[in-house]
Amino acid sequence: MSTSLEHKRHTLAHLLAAATLGTYPHAHLTLGPAIDDGFYYDIDFGAGEKPNDEALKKIEKQMRKLLPSWKEFTHEVVTAHEAKSRFPGNVYKHELIDEIAARGETITLYTCGNFTDLCRGGHAEHPNKEISDDSFVLDRVAGAYWRGDEKKPALTRIYGLAFDTKAELDSYIEMQKEAEKRDHRKLGKELELFTFDEEIGKGLPLWLPKGTIIKEELENWAKETERAWGYQRVTTPIITKENLFYTSGHLPLYKDSMYAPISIEEENYYIKPMNCPFHHKLFSALPHSYKELPMRLAEYGWCHRYEDSGSLFGLMRVRGMQMNDAHIYVTPEQAVEEFVQVIKLHEYYYKILGIQKYEMELALRDPNKMDKYHGEESDWKLAEEMTIKAMEISGVPFKIAHEGAAFYGPKMDFQIFSATGRSFTASTNQLDLYMGKRFGLEYTDKDGSRKTPYIIHRAPLGTHERFIGFLIEHYAGAFPLWLSPVQVQILPVSEKYNDYGMKVLKTLRDAGLRAEIDDANESLGKKIRNAKTSKVPYIFVVGEKEETSGTVGVETRAGSEGAIPLEQIVVRLTEEYRNRK
Numbered sequence: 205m206s207t208s209l210e211h212k213r214h215t216l217a218h219l220l221a222a223a224t225l226g227t228y229p230h231a232h233l234t235l236g237p238a239i240d241d242g243f244y245y246d247i248d249f250g251a252g253e254k255p256n257d258e259a260l261k262k263i264e265k266q267m268r269k270l271l272p273s274w275k276e277f278t279h280e281v282v283t284a285h286e287a288k289s290r291f292p293g294n295v296y297k298h299e300l301i302d303e304i305a306a307r308g309e310t311i312t313l314y315t316c317g318n319f320t321d322l323c324r325g326g327h328a329e330h331p332n333k334e335i336s337d338d339s340f341v342l343d344r345v346a347g348a349y350w351r352g353d354e355k356k357p358a359l360t361r362i363y364g365l366a367f368d369t370k371a372e373l374d375s376y377i378e379m380q381k382e383a384e385k386r387d388h389r390k391l392g393k394e395l396e397l398f399t400f401d402e403e404i405g406k407g408l409p410l411w412l413p414k415g416t417i418i419k420e421e422l423e424n425w426a427k428e429t430e431r432a433w434g435y436q437r438v439t440t441p442i443i444t445k446e447n448l449f450y451t452s453g454h455l456p457l458y459k460d461s462m463y464a465p466i467s468i469e470e471e472n473y474y475i476k477p478m479n480c481p482f483h484h485k486l487f488s489a490l491p492h493s494y495k496e497l498p499m500r501l502a503e504y505g506w507c508h509r510y511e512d513s514g515s516l517f518g519l520m521r522v523r524g525m526q527m528n529d530a531h532i533y534v535t536p537e538q539a540v541e542e543f544v545q546v547i548k549l550h551e552y553y554y555k556i557l558g559i560q561k562y563e564m565e566l567a568l569r570d571p572n573k574m575d576k577y578h579g580e581e582s583d584w585k586l587a588e589e590m591t592i593k594a595m596e597i598s599g600v601p602f603k604i605a606h607e608g609a610a611f612y613g614p615k616m617d618f619q620i621f622s623a624t625g626r627s628f629t630a631s632t633n634q635l636d637l638y639m640g641k642r643f644g645l646e647y648t649d650k651d652g653s654r655k656t657p658y659i660i661h662r663a664p665l666g667t668h669e670r671f672i673g674f675l676i677e678h679y680a681g682a683f684p685l686w687l688s689p690v691q692v693q694i695l696p697v698s699e700k701y702n703d704y705g706m707k708v709l710k711t712l713r714d715a716g717l718r719a720e721i722d723d724a725n726e727s728l729g730k731k732i733r734n735a736k737t738s739k740v741p742y743i744f745v746v747g748e749k750e751e752t753s754g755t756v757g758v759e760t761r762a763g764s765e766g767a768i769p770l771e772q773i774v775v776r777l778t779e780e781y782r783n784r785k
């Protein structure tokens with residue numbers, strides 16, 4: 205937020221307070237700061253009525269009425285005694301004044317129009333000239349506690365939105381509305397995709413049958429694609445003896461993100477927070493020649509990480525996750541080309557999913573925290589150079605950040621943008637010259653010498669949790685056919701046609717499509733509304749005409765396509781499904 209915008213928002217908090225006191229002269233003002241999208245003021249309305257939506261509109265109108273008379277701020281320095289006398293009976297202001305006095309700071313009162321408030325300053329100098337009266341609105345009323353402490357008095361918080369111009373305000377409101385509609389937590393519930401259960405625990409999503417279909421479709425797609433791109437699949441356990449994480453260096457460094465160990469036969473076992481060390485062990489289980497490299501080991505591995513409960517957020521930040529993981533073991537000569545291939549694999553996935561905007565960010569070492577990183581300087585330099593080279597060859601736009609590297613190497617993140625332009629960090633990739641040495645990994649080179657491979661860590665589809673959370677918002681719940689939990693909803697126009705509907709259902713299911721029939725004794729209009737709410741891509745209406753001609757009445761999200769022979773539409777849908785259109 206620019207300083208001038210912050211000053212405007214702060215000024216509007218004063219204006220809100222002034223307008224509120226006009227209508228509620230016995231209310232007590234407490235605190236009112238500028239925030240990211242506007243401002244708020246916390247007010248004690250006492251036993252009197254709190255403002256409802258209608259009253260909010262009135263206060264907002266009053267703010268506009270006062271604004272022209274707010275020509276200039278003046279301020280005065282006062283004693284604590286004087287300050288208190290200006291807010292008679294207001295225990296909140298008195299508490300603040302006592303605190304300022306106890307810190308030995310000067311107490312200032314700011315006045316604009318006929319309104320005075322206890323304040324440190326930072327306003328629009330000339331509110332009537334600087335603030336346009338259509339650039340703000342009062343947004344909503346919420347509950348709050350004095351000092352954010354639930355043991356203290358309950359207050360009413362009035363929120364306002366404010367921007368430099370009306371156009372910016374309007375586009376912000378529009379974006380908010382769209383984001384609310386697409387909120388993955390809301391849609392996940394409505395579309396019956398996933399749930400959480402207090403008895404199971406925070407941050408541990410349960411996938412309902414429909415959500416599990418999406419998860420499995422993505423997983424099958426990744427398996428199919430990665431097989432074609434030369435990956436081999438492996439499977440590893442979710443717990444391990446603690447020594448593995450000492451070998452990798454994650455213990456004690458990464459301990460805060462790991463769950464406490466479980467003791468088994470007097471040895472400590474950890475739940476894995478990442479798959480890497482397991483794959484390294486698999487690589488070292490067999491002897492390897494340079495001819496086998498690059499060796500790409502892939503697994504949709506289960507990882508668990510400790511996240512504090514305050515940071516958990518729907519599917520976006522969870523404690524249990526399944527990762528589209530792989531580790532690629534390469535010779536130094538292969539490293540750049542293989543990293544380019546990893547970037548291309550991301551692009552391939554994004555293309556199918558209709559993700560048009562994406563960029564990369566390379567996180568290097570923070571120059572102020574150089575003691576945080578392991579490994580030799582020469583390896584760091586080489587890893588940085590090679591990663592940058594691969595990013596340049598790929599042609600995908602990228603940025604460089606001088607912080608955020610992993611303790612063992614630079615880290616490259618993909619940022620993807622949803623259909624509404626919201627950005628998400630989707631996957632993290634690394635060229636790692638360090639872990640191969642720590643795990644003593646080796647391959648036999650052309651000349652018979654033993655060498656250490658470089659390792660590429662990659663996860664283009666991130667975790668199921670985060671990625672499906674992203675896709676729900678990206679598609680606003682209207683998944684393409686191949687990801688839709690129900691692909692076709694069959695709607696008989698009346699019970700008389702349920703038998704034909706069942707025949708259509710069997711044909712679709714035999715063709716491997718996910719179809720359901722709504723044979724309830726309801727009006728067709730209601731059935732169509734239900735099917736549209738559940739966002740199925742195809743609705744087949746069946747009645748007398750369809751039964752006699754062996755057709756179905758096809759409705760898509762784009763509109764009606766009329767009667768189409770059943771065999772013909774089955775071929776089309778099967779094709780659409782297979783090609784993930």
Ligand SMILES: [Zn+2]
Nearest residue numbers: 314323324325
């Ligand atoms: Zn102020």
Ligand SMILES: [Zn+2]
Nearest residue numbers: 479480661662
């Ligand atoms: Zn890894």
